Structure formats: structure tokens, C-alpha cells
Amino acid sequence: MLPRPPVPPETRVAGIAVEAVTVEREGRPILRDVSVELDARRTAVIGANGSGKSTFVRLLNGLVLPAAGRVTVQGLDTQRDAAAVRRRVGFVFTDPQAQILMPTPIEDLRLSLRGTSRAETERRVWATLGEHGLSDRADVPASALSGGQKQLLALASVLITDPALLVADEPTTLLDLRNARRIGDLLLSDPAQLVVATHDLDLAARCDHALLFDDGVLTASGEPAAVIEAYRRSCA
Amino acid sequence: MLPRPPVPPETRVAGIAVEAVTVEREGRPILRDVSVELDARRTAVIGANGSGKSTFVRLLNGLVLPAAGRVTVQGLDTQRDAAAVRRRVGFVFTDPQAQILMPTPIEDLRLSLRGTSRAETERRVWATLGEHGLSDRADVPASALSGGQKQLLALASVLITDPALLVADEPTTLLDLRNARRIGDLLLSDPAQLVVATHDLDLAARCDHALLFDDGVLTASGEPAAVIEAYRRSCA
Amino acid sequence: MARQNDLGRDLARIAVFAALIVVLGMVTLPLPGGVPITAQTLGVMLAGAVLDPRRAPLAVLLVLVLAALGLPVLAGGRGGLGVFVGPTAGYLLGWVIGAVLIGLLVRGHRISWWRTALATVVGGILVVYLFGIPVQALVLGLDLQTAAASSLVFLPGDLLKAAAATALVLALRRAYPPAFGRAGIDAPASARAA
Amino acid sequence: MIQLYRPGASPMHRLSAGSKLLLLAVVAFAVSLYPHDAVSIGAVALGVGLLFIVARVPLRVLGTELWRLRWLVLVLGGALWIFVSPLTAWVSTARVVSLVLLATLLTMTTPMGELLAVLHRLLAPLRRWGVDADAVAMTLSLALTLIPVFSGFAAEIADAHRARGVRIGARAIVPLLVRTLRHADDVGDALVARGLV
Numbered sequence: 001m002l003p004r005p006p007v008p009p010e011t012r013v014a015g016i017a018v019e020a021v022t023v024e025r026e027g028r029p030i031l032r033d034v035s036v037e038l039d040a041r042r043t044a045v046i047g048a049n050g051s052g053k054s055t056f057v058r059l060l061n062g063l064v065l066p067a068a069g070r071v072t073v074q075g076l077d078t079q080r081d082a083a084a085v086r087r088r089v090g091f092v093f094t095d096p097q098a099q100i101l102m103p104t105p106i107e108d109l110r111l112s113l114r115g116t117s118r119a120e121t122e123r124r125v126w127a128t129l130g131e132h133g134l135s136d137r138a139d140v141p142a143s144a145l146s147g148g149q150k151q152l153l154a155l156a157s158v159l160i161t162d163p164a165l166l167v168a169d170e171p172t173t174l175l176d177l178r179n180a181r182r183i184g185d186l187l188l189s190d191p192a193q194l195v196v197a198t199h200d201l202d203l204a205a206r207c208d209h210a211l212l213f214d215d216g217v218l219t220a221s222g223e224p225a226a227v228i229e230a231y232r233r234s235c236a
Numbered sequence: 237m238l239p240r241p242p243v244p245p246e247t248r249v250a251g252i253a254v255e256a257v258t259v260e261r262e263g264r265p266i267l268r269d270v271s272v273e274l275d276a277r278r279t280a281v282i283g284a285n286g287s288g289k290s291t292f293v294r295l296l297n298g299l300v301l302p303a304a305g306r307v308t309v310q311g312l313d314t315q316r317d318a319a320a321v322r323r324r325v326g327f328v329f330t331d332p333q334a335q336i337l338m339p340t341p342i343e344d345l346r347l348s349l350r351g352t353s354r355a356e357t358e359r360r361v362w363a364t365l366g367e368h369g370l371s372d373r374a375d376v377p378a379s380a381l382s383g384g385q386k387q388l389l390a391l392a393s394v395l396i397t398d399p400a401l402l403v404a405d406e407p408t409t410l411l412d413l414r415n416a417r418r419i420g421d422l423l424l425s426d427p428a429q430l431v432v433a434t435h436d437l438d439l440a441a442r443c444d445h446a447l448l449f450d451d452g453v454l455t456a457s458g459e460p461a462a463v464i465e466a467y468r469r470s471c472a
Numbered sequence: 473m474a475r476q477n478d479l480g481r482d483l484a485r486i487a488v489f490a491a492l493i494v495v496l497g498m499v500t501l502p503l504p505g506g507v508p509i510t511a512q513t514l515g516v517m518l519a520g521a522v523l524d525p526r527r528a529p530l531a532v533l534l535v536l537v538l539a540a541l542g543l544p545v546l547a548g549g550r551g552g553l554g555v556f557v558g559p560t561a562g563y564l565l566g567w568v569i570g571a572v573l574i575g576l577l578v579r580g581h582r583i584s585w586w587r588t589a590l591a592t593v594v595g596g597i598l599v600v601y602l603f604g605i606p607v608q609a610l611v612l613g614l615d616l617q618t619a620a621a622s623s624l625v626f627l628p629g630d631l632l633k634a635a636a637a638t639a640l641v642l643a644l645r646r647a648y649p650p651a652f653g654r655a656g657i658d659a660p661a662s663a664r665a666a
Numbered sequence: 667m668i669q670l671y672r673p674g675a676s677p678m679h680r681l682s683a684g685s686k687l688l689l690l691a692v693v694a695f696a697v698s699l700y701p702h703d704a705v706s707i708g709a710v711a712l713g714v715g716l717l718f719i720v721a722r723v724p725l726r727v728l729g730t731e732l733w734r735l736r737w738l739v740l741v742l743g744g745a746l747w748i749f750v751s752p753l754t755a756w757v758s759t760a761r762v763v764s765l766v767l768l769a770t771l772l773t774m775t776t777p778m779g780e781l782l783a784v785l786h787r788l789l790a791p792l793r794r795w796g797v798d799a800d801a802v803a804m805t806l807s808l809a810l811t812l813i814p815v816f817s818g819f820a821a822e823i824a825d826a827h828r829a830r831g832v833r834i835g836a837r838a839i840v841p842l843l844v845r846t847l848r849h850a851d852d853v854g855d856a857l858v859a860r861g862l863v
């Protein structure tokens with residue numbers, strides 16, 4: 001197993017409070033009375049298909065709103081201060097295809113910086129393309145990128161906004177060993193606080209904290225090794 | 237790691253011969269001079285993103301045709317005898333959503349048995365639904381199934397045709413531990429010969445044989461443990 | 473073989489555009505004359521511009537068959553055979569012919585904005601009105617001038633839809649070139665872009 | 667919206683798909699052409715309501731279906747009321763609503779497979795003009811299968827916009843088309859792989 005990357009010196013912890021949250025869909029609770037404070041630098045969220053991982057991470061940027069209870073990020077309520085929360089939270093989806101909104105990589109990065117001055121935008125866009133090894137692919141159709149490059153682009157267009165909190169929903173599932181590791185390393189070593197839902201237990205083990213969901217209930221929260229062990233037992 | 241399931245007694249090996257095959261796209265070779273005979277019961281195909289795994293497994297049912305060389309399954313040429321090959325080869329895709337062609341599970345299974353008598357169809361359809369725990373979901377919209385159930389249905393609609401060779405392209409990537417294991421067990425213990433492209437090295441380790449691709453070239457073929465080790469080294 | 477692969481993808485693309493037209497039917501504004509303003513014409517224009525002149529009308533026909541089967545696939549959740557004797561019947565026929573024409577006008581040329589705009593205006597508006605207005609007049613018992621004048625309410629919306637279709641087609645060409653050609657069409661979609 | 671079928675054993679369910687389609691066609695034709703007055707169209711609407719009861723469709727479901735038509739009723743009915751007359755408003759709205767509900771009832775009580783089988787029989791004679799009934803039936807069910815998939819993609823793309831704080835506009839159709847077309851190509855491959863074309 002790979003080692004946990006060191007916490008970068010300029011680390012920030014955004015501070016997340018989930019208080020007695022219930023989420024319902026079609027009259028059925030899909031998260032039940034979840035309370036947790038997340039102050040660890042890197043938190044993994046694990047559990048079976050349908051246990052509520054995606055629902056939980058989507059709470060953190062207001063893509064899903066609680067039916068009861070409340071969620072705050074840096075003291076901001078995801079419901080009341082939705083716009084402010086979204087400016088601080090970057091979200092990475094499983095399928096980069098769902099997240100790349102513009103025809104080419106460079107346009108997609110520019111989209112993230114709407115409102116910034118033109119010169120500043122170009123400077124940051126090219127810097128980011130360079131950092132992620134995408135400079136020579138700036139103008140090709142995004143659909144022509146390889147799977148790994150697509151996920152790099154999706155991540156880049158989130159990181160370029162310099163979020164305080166990075167939330168990712170199974171960002172490495174579609175990738176091979178090398179690409180999964182590269183994306184994993186990028187996520188784990190970014191200065192932003194990280195919450196990542198994942199089926200990849202190696203990735204989970206490299207976090208500082210882990211949460212386990214089972215059928216909408218938070219059943220464990222603690223050291224990754226112990227939580228992963230609990231998950232394996234529950235699957236046996 | 238999970239043990240390799242025993243080979244079922246009524247095992248058949250279809251027999252696959254890939255002879256000096258080259259595949260090109262846009263003038264670029266994406267498989268180069270690949271020759272291999274597959275007689276192992278269960279073969280895993282591993283390698284990096286873009287190395288040619290999907291291209292290779294798609295050769296086996298004629299979804300991709302060689303630019304040079306030839307591919308035979310049970311002595312049938314995938315190019316000349318395409319229809320006959322497809323009747324013998326069942327193909328499972330990564331995204332079950334792409335493979336479920338009818339609005340409901342029961343209709344999708346019936347579709348696989350087109351041409352069979354009505355009574356026989358109903359008998360086999362219900363038997364298969366039962367086997368895969370989908371009886372009570374027979375009539376719900378397929379889009380309302382969970383991820384694991386969708387993959388079960390996709391697999392069921394292939395197994396119901398009783399193929400001699402089962403080819404799967406990353407069938408467990410979108411699944412959690414329990415579902416991945418369930419689908420993996422189903423694939424590994426089916427009496428049909430199996431060829432599976434996968435990033436899941438645990439699944440690969442449970443096969444009898446493994447192939448490693450690197451940039452369109454077959455770089456290793458042999459005992460899974462050794463081939464996986466070679467893959468890990470190449471990624472380091 | 474190669475031909476079969478193409479057939480499979482043909483069917484799937486026809487089905488996709490039919491589904492798109494159906495989904496766009498949820499954006500609609502019923503009007504007193506019985507002919508609604510509907511985003512479905514945008515779907516017809518897109519089908520015509522993206523598919524070829526043979527497949528585009530099939531996508532539209534598919535929607536009409538679904539409607540004939542009684543499914544609520546037309547604007548405002550309408551369907552059933554009644555539609556084909558109603559005031560919109562001519563427009564529906566116009567969609568089919570218009571889709572062919574758009575395909576013919578854009579096919580075999582490099583996609584340019586003016587050609588796409590021209591095709592969507594001619595095939596997606598003129599032709600549709602050409603078939604739609606007379607039938608509407610007939611069914612509602614109006615004279616032709618009145619029917620034509622009353623259908624002027626559609627024009628601003630339809631021009632907007634033609635503009636949108638043009639912009640979308642151009643963006644689609646940059647985002648996903650394989651959408652248009654058959655180049656590399658027998659490769660796995662996932663791999664083609666991988 | 668399309669998955670309307672509700673399994674059941676009512677007389678409406680047991681009636682063959684062919685006869686139901688024929689009946690619907692005849693009724694639609696007759697109701698469209700007959701010069702209605704307030705009472706006759708009321709009788710038609712009542713008749714349709716009764717058929718829902720015969721089909722043992724819960725009233726709640728009928729309510730949902732009516733609710734779905736609220737805009738049609740409000741706008742069509744409202745406009746006719748103001749510009750023409752309350753009587754025309756009642757007749758036209760009741761006619762449209764009755765026919766839509768009747769069509770809905772047919773789809774609620776008939777499995778799609780049976781409808782397709784009828785279509786298949788209807789198309790068979792067209793073979794000599796090059797119409798492949800199998801391919802048509804297949805494409806029809808594909809379109810139906812794809813509609814919810816499509817909506818799912820649309821929801822994902824809307825989420826991506828919201829997550830990135832981007833306003834959703836007509837542009838959003840581009841990523842949706844890309845997503846859907848790629849999916850369509852995969853579906854095409856599956857058709858081939860399953861030996862269906």
C-alpha cells in the first residue's frame with residue numbers, strides 16, 4: 001500500500017459541521033440523523049452501493065439539501081448561503097465527462113474563472129494547463145482526451161478556483177493504477193481540506209480519517225484502518 | 237484476497253486463437269502484432285488506460301476487426317462468420333446502462349431469447365430472474381434499478397443465451413465491494429470460458445491466466461500473480 | 473460485421489434523437505389556436521443537422537409512431553391518433569420533410585455557421601410552415617391568410633431556435649467531431665475518445 | 667413520464683393491445699370530429715373517468731395525471747374563455763383532456779411489449795417496400811429506454827453546473843448531446859454484441 005502523503009505546510013482546514021441531518025427521496029429517508037464534525041485534513045467516505053456516500057458528499061456543497069438538520073462549511077449554511085458555499089467548495093465527480101462543460105480544455109478552465117480579468121485568466125489558465133501536463137492539448141476536443149487526461153482536466157478546473165474544501169465522489173474509479181495514483185496524489189497533497197467518497201480502499205487508507213455509511217446511517221467514524229476493517233467485516 | 241472459485245464440472249473451453257493481429261485507428265496502430273491462444277478457463281486482461289484492453293476483448297466477438305491477422309473462436313473467423321461468432325460469444329460492457337435495451341428487466345431478458353417459443357421463453361426468463369434475485373423487479377423501469385442490479389441484469393441477459401465464451405470489459409468498475417464480488421463470482425464460476433478486461437487486480441488474481449498490454453503490445457502472458465507483478469513494476 | 477456495427481449505431485442514434493425530441497416536448501407553451509409553441513422544433517433542427525438526410529427523418533418519424541401508439545410524447549404530453557387529424561398534423565409532416573432538407577443542405581460540406589443557419593431556417597421553419605399552415609387552415613376552417621397571419625406568433629421563437637441550433641451544432645462539432653462523420657465509427661465510443 | 671404501465675388484472679388489462687389501440691383510434695376520431703355541446707363532452711369526460719375505475723387505477727394516480735395537464739388546462743382553457751367563450755373553453759379543454767387521459771389509460775394497462783407486437787404486425791406488410799419491422803420495433807423500444815437515461819444525464823449536467831456555480835443555459839445542451847451521443851454509440855455496440863441487428 002502507498003504511504004500517506006505528508007500534509008503540505010500551507011494547509012487549511014475549512015471546518016465542516018453536519019448536524020442531525022436527514023435526507024429524503026420519494027418519502028424514503030436515504031440519510032438518517034447524521035451528525036459529524038470534520039476537521040481532519042483528509043476524510044474518506046466508504047460504504048456499499050446505495051449506502052448514501054454520494055448523498056453525503058453532495059450535502060457539503062449544497063447539491064443535496066437536508067430535509068432536517070443543517071450543514072455548515074466554514075460557518076456558512078449550505079442552504080442559506082448556497083452561492084458563498086459553492087465558491088469555497090470544489091466538487092469532483094466520478095465521470096469527468098459529466099463535469100467538462102465546454103468543448104475544449106482551455107475553454108473549460110476559463111469557465112471556472114468567469115469574472116476574473118482577461119489577462120489574469122489567461123495567465124492562470126495556462127499555468128494550470130502546464131501544471132497538469134495538458135498544455136499541448138489545450139485546444140483539442142475534450143472528448144478526445146484519454147480517460148486519465150479527462151479526469152485531470154476535471155480536477156484542474158476545480159483546483160484553479162483555489163477552493164478551501166475539495167469534495168470528490170469516486171474520482172479514481174474509471175482510472176488505471178497509474179492514473180488513479182496520480183489523481184489520488186493530487187487530491188491528497190492539495191492544500192485544501194479533502195472529503196472523498198470512494199470504493200478504493202487503498203485511497204481511503206491514505207486519508208487521515210474515515211466515515212462508514214450503511215443504509216443511510218453513519219456507522220463508524222475514526223482512523224481509516226479501523227473503519228475499513230469494519231467495512232470489510234460488514235461485507236463478509 | 238479471495239480464493240479462486242473451483243472450475244465447475246461441466247466446464248467448456250471455447251478455444252480462441254488470435255494470430256498476428258494488428259488494429260489501426262486513424263492511421264495509428266492501437267494493437268500491434270498480437271498473437272496468443274487462449275485455452276485457459278478464465279483469462280484476465282490487464283494494463284494501463286489506453287493500452288488496448290478494450291480493443292483486444294472487442295476483437296473476440298468481432299466488434300473490432302483486425303487490419304491484419306485473424307481471430308477465431310471455436311474455429312470460426314470473427315470477420316467471415318460474424319453472426320455465428322456472436323451467437324457463441326456473450327459480451328458484458330462496463331456500463332450496464334448501455335446494454336439494457338428494453339424499458340424493463342423482463343422485456344430485456346425476453347429480447348435475448350428472440351426466436352424461442354413463447355412458453356420456453358417465459359420459463360427461462362423467470363428462472364433467470366429468480367437466479368439473480370430480480371424476480372420482484374421484473375416490471376419496474378430498468379432505470380430505477382440500483383447500480384448493482386443493473387449490472388446483474390446486463391449479465392443475466394447475456395448468460396440466458398448460454399454462451400460458450402463470455403467476454404467482459406471491466407464489468408465491476410462501477411460496483412462496491414459486495415456487488416463487485418457477487419458479479420465477479422458469477423463470472424468466474426460460470427461454465428462458459430471467460431475473458432475479462434479489468435483494472436481490479438483482485439479479480440485478475442482469481443483467474444487462471446492473465447495477459448498484460450502496454451501501448452498496444454502484448455507484453456506478458458502467464459500465471460496471474462506473475463503478470464500482475466509485472467504490471468505493478470511497470471507502473472512504479 | 474462493419475456494416476452491422478454501423479447498423480447498430482444507426483439505430484441507436486435515431487433512437488437518441490427521437491428521445492431528445494420527446495424530452496424537448498416538456499418545454500412548451502400551449503396557444504388558443506390548438507398549435508403550441510414547442511422546443512421540439514429545436515430537436516428536429518438538431519436531428520437534421522447532426523444526422524444525415526436518411527436518418528434524420530427516421531428519428532422524427534419514430535416520435536410520430538410513438539405518438540400514434542398513444543404515448544404522451546408530443547408537446548404538453550399529447551399523443552394518440554387524434555393528433556393526426558388535429559390542427560398540428562401538417563406541422564408534424566413538415567418536421568419529417570424539413571429534417572430531410574436540413575440534412576441535404578448541410579451534408580457533404582464543412583460545417584459553417586451560415587450554412588447551418590440557412591439549413592435550419594429553410595428546413596426547420598419555411599418547410600414546416602409550408603406544410604403546417606394549410607392543414608391548420610383546413611382543420612380549423614380558417615382561410616389561408618388568417619392561418620398564416622396567426623402563425624406569425626411562432627416566428628420569433630422559431631428564429632431563436634434556429635439560432636440556438638446553429639450555435640449548438642458548431643459547439644458540438646468542436647466538442648465531439650465523431651458526432652457527425654462515420655470516421656472511426658466502428659471503434660468503441662469509450663475508446664474513441666479515450 | 668413514459669413508464670406508465672401498471673401491472674394488473676382488470677378487464678382493461680385483459681383486453682388485447684390490438685383492440686385497445688383500435689378502440690382508442692375510433693374514439694379519438696369520433697370525439698375529435700363530433701360537434702360537441704357542453705353535455706355531450708361532459709359525458710365523454712365522465713366515460714373516460716369511469717374507464718379508469720374499471721381499470722382499477724387508484725384515484726390518486728388519476729389525480730397525478732390530471733395535475734400533469736394543469737398548464738394545458740389553464741392556458742388553453744383560460745385563453746379560450748377570455749377570447750372566445752366559456753362554452754368553447756369547456757368543450758375544447760374537456761375534449762383534449764379526455765383524449766390525453768384515454769391515451770394514458772391505454773399505456774397504463776398495456777405492457778410496452780404488447781404495443782410493439784401490434785406495431786410489428788401492422789408493419790409486416792410494408793416489408794416489400796423495404797421497411798424492416800424488427801428494426802423499427804427495436805428502435806422504438808430503444809427510444810423509450812433512452813428517455814429516462816437522457817433525463818439522468820441532464821440531471822448530472824445540471825448538477826455539474828450548479829457545483830461550479832455556472833448558470834444553466836441553452837449551452838448546457840452541448841455537453842448533454844456529447845454525453846448522449848457517446849452513450850448511443852455504446853448502445854449501438856451492445857445491439858451488435860447481443861446479435862440483435
Ligand SMILES: Nc1ncnc2c1ncn2[C@@H]1O[C@H](COP(=O)(O)OP(=O)(O)OP(=O)(O)O)[C@@H](O)[C@H]1O
Pocket residue numbers: 025026030047048049050051052053054055056382383412
Ligand atoms: N433522486 C433520488 N431519488 C430516489 N432515490 C434516490 C435518489 N438519489 C439517491 N437515491 C437513493 O438513495 C440511496 C443512497 O444513494 P447514494 O447515491 O448516496 O449511494 P452511494 O453510497 O453513493 O452508492 P454508490 O456506491 O452506488 O455510488 C440509494 O438507495 C439510492 O437509490
Ligand SMILES: Nc1ncnc2c1ncn2[C@@H]1O[C@H](COP(=O)(O)OP(=O)(O)OP(=O)(O)O)[C@@H](O)[C@H]1O
Pocket residue numbers: 147176261262266283284285286287288289290291292656657659660662663664665666
Ligand atoms: N476510434 C479510435 N480512434 C482513435 N483512437 C482510438 C480509437 N479507438 C481506440 N483508440 C485508441 O486506442 C488505444 C487503446 O484503447 P483501448 O480502449 O483499447 O484501451 P483500454 O486499455 O481499454 O483503456 P481503458 O483502461 O481506459 O479502458 C487508446 O490510445 C485509444 O485512444
Ligand SMILES: O=C(O)CCCC[C@@H]1SC[C@@H]2NC(=O)N[C@@H]21
Pocket residue numbers: 507508509510511513546547555560561563564600601604626629630
Ligand atoms: O405537438 C404537435 O402536435 C405539433 C406542434 C407543432 C407546432 C408548430 S411547429 C412550427 C411552429 N413553431 C412552434 O413552436 N410551434 C409551431
Ligand SMILES: [Mg+2]
Pocket residue numbers: 053054055169
Ligand atoms: Mg455514489
Ligand SMILES: [Mg+2]
Pocket residue numbers: 289290291405
Ligand atoms: Mg477499456
